[in-house]
Amino acid sequence: MRDSLKNKSVLVYSFADGNGRIEIRWDSYDAVERCDTYHTQISTEPGFLSAAHEFDGPRFASGDQISLPKALGTVLSFLEAFSESRRAGNPDSDNWGLFPDHLSEWAEAMRDEFEMAREEIEPSAD
Secondary structure (H helix, E strand, C coil): CHHHHHHCEEEEEEEEECCCCEEEEEEECCCCCCCCEEEEEECCCEECCCCEEEEEEEEEEHHHHCHHEEEEEEHHHHHHHHHHHHHCCCCCCCCCCCCCCHHHHHHHHHHHHHHHHHHHCCCCCC
16 A cells, blocks of 8 residues: 555646645655654645645544545535634634634535545445
């Protein structure tokens, strides 16, 4: 599994109409914690406050057989939860602080796009 990740270590998803992109790459394997670590970069485009956010994550246990599309799907799910929390105006939600405030307007506007992107990149279970 790790060899295939090293050979295909970057996945970039660009949203329609130039409304942002997410780049995720396999970063490393942590032998102590026995998990794969990814690095994610989110950038918004003009039309929103131009913002970028980079973070190390998500992390997955080594036995989970995670592919780059699945890792990207996880980030998209987190963005959906973040945008739903912001849209509901619930600062007590665990999802409120998943991403920095400057991504809030973009995430709220893109919420439906996150779901469509997730369906596009993750293979169906059927």
